[in-house]
Amino acid sequence: MAEDRFPIVLLGGGHAHVEVVRRLGILGLGAQITLVSPSRYAPYSGMLPGHIAGEYAFDDFHIDLVTLCARFGITFLETSATGIEPVHRRVLLASGKDLGYRILSIDIGSTPSLPEGMVTGISVKPIASFTDRLARLDALATTGNFSTLAVVGQGVAGVEVAFALRRRFAARDIRIALVGRAAEPVPERSRRARHLLEREMKRAGIAHHPTFDVVAFHDAELIARDGRRLAADEIVWATSSGASSFLRESGLLLDEKGFIRVDQTLRSLSHTDIFAAGDVASLPDPRPKAGVFAVRQGPVLAENIRRSLVQESLKPYRPQHGWLVLISLADGRAIADKWDFAVLGRWVARWKGRIDSRFMQRYR
Numbered sequence: 240m241a242e243d244r245f246p247i248v249l250l251g252g253g254h255a256h257v258e259v260v261r262r263l264g265i266l267g268l269g270a271q272i273t274l275v276s277p278s279r280y281a282p283y284s285g286m287l288p289g290h291i292a293g294e295y296a297f298d299d300f301h302i303d304l305v306t307l308c309a310r311f312g313i314t315f316l317e318t319s320a321t322g323i324e325p326v327h328r329r330v331l332l333a334s335g336k337d338l339g340y341r342i343l344s345i346d347i348g349s350t351p352s353l354p355e356g357m358v359t360g361i362s363v364k365p366i367a368s369f370t371d372r373l374a375r376l377d378a379l380a381t382t383g384n385f386s387t388l389a390v391v392g393q394g395v396a397g398v399e400v401a402f403a404l405r406r407r408f409a410a411r412d413i414r415i416a417l418v419g420r421a422a423e424p425v426p427e428r429s430r431r432a433r434h435l436l437e438r439e440m441k442r443a444g445i446a447h448h449p450t451f452d453v454v455a456f457h458d459a460e461l462i463a464r465d466g467r468r469l470a471a472d473e474i475v476w477a478t479s480s481g482a483s484s485f486l487r488e489s490g491l492l493l494d495e496k497g498f499i500r501v502d503q504t505l506r507s508l509s510h511t512d513i514f515a516a517g518d519v520a521s522l523p524d525p526r527p528k529a530g531v532f533a534v535r536q537g538p539v540l541a542e543n544i545r546r547s548l549v550q551e552s553l554k555p556y557r558p559q560h561g562w563l564v565l566i567s568l569a570d571g572r573a574i575a576d577k578w579d580f581a582v583l584g585r586w587v588a589r590w591k592g593r594i595d596s597r598f599m600q601r602y603r
């Protein structure tokens with residue numbers, strides 16, 4: 240059964256859409272907009288490691304979408320999309336209803352990408368429900384025979400999670416291991432950042448297991464493709480991202496990993512009434528899946544939704560070539576890495592704290 244038709248449907252309360260809500264809301268378009276997201280609380284990923292480390296409470300790093308939408312007269316539906324039928328301009332919802340649109344914008348993030356057939360372990364993604372899984376990890380940590388926790392994934396997220404877990408379980412005798420198929424941590428960042436991280440991991444007692452391509456985990460052992468084994472009581476997955484499976488049946492043009500192919504204006508290459516931003520969008524000039532890009536896309540996305548309503552020409556989104564990455568070591572210090580330069584210090588952590596709280600403040 241079809242619900243009332245809403246002209247603008249925003250799927251996902253991601254980093255780009257919160258800005259779209261704010262900007263289109265300020266323009267007075269709220270009554271035309273419906274935001275759909277499975278939870279009323281949208282996490283800000285930059286502060287998740289701080290939450291794991293015990294620095295931030297749940298409310299500190301979650302945007303309350305119900306309150307944000309209410310401020311601008313936007314309808315919020317707490318459910319998820321299970322399908323899109325572009326031919327009928329309709330989104331299918333887990334609630335069993337469907338929703339018509341004139342313009343659809345998709346910012347649903349990415350899903351964990353695990354080795355084939357892997358069903359065990361605790362995944363960092365989706366971040367929105369990670370706090371529940373963190374409680375499970377806490378419960379495991381209190382059992383007497385829990386000694387090693389392995390974080391799989393050597394990107395910025397994996398490294399930050401490893402440091403944060405180190406801090407969380409500092410009082411318990413739990414070893415933290417960082418595992419991944421690359422030869423060094425954060426292989427995509429500068430040599431200096433990699434060097435600093437390797438040194439700091441040693442100092443913090445985090446064991447690094449490079450070139451360890453995980454293919455299985457059973458009987459408290461991680462198994463690598465080359466046959467090596469590593470004892471671990473539990474694993475936390477912080478591996479690279481995959482796309483939501485329902486997109487495959489949508490008829491939208493996708494890239495080889497299943498992300499929505501968009502042009503420079505963030506508009507779908509196959510459907511002119513559909514936009515995508517954040518991790519789910521596959522740009523003509525690709526960038527890593529990072530919140531910093533989703534955040535920067537928000538204003539352009541909002542502007543292009545507005546322009547397409549009045550049939551004006553759209554604005555291009557130009558992703559930055561060098562971007563700042565701030566890596567928290569969860570001990571009051573952080574590493575700043577940009578271009579080929581990296582620094583480590585307490586002032587970096589304070590700077591990161593200011594950037595993060597400024598972001599959150601905008602949506603309170």
Ligand SMILES: Cc1cc2nc3c(=O)[nH]c(=O)nc-3n(C[C@H](O)[C@H](O)[C@H](O)COP(=O)(O)OP(=O)(O)OC[C@H]3O[C@@H](n4cnc5c(N)ncnc54)[C@H](O)[C@@H]3O)c2cc1C
Nearest residue numbers: 251252253254284319320347348396517518528529530531
């Ligand atoms: C531990 C960790 C730390 C990170 N730190 C950083 C960092 O410091 N800097 C950085 O740039 N990046 C960081 N990242 C990467 C960052 O999390 C992602 O790139 C970013 O969240 C992507 O934003 P997004 O808007 O695409 O989606 P998200 O922020 O993931 O939001 C997607 C939204 O869509 C909703 N949704 C999902 N499926 C559906 C559906 N079917 N229907 C409706 N709604 C749906 C979700 O509930 C969520 O609200 C980190 C990632 C992790 C795991």
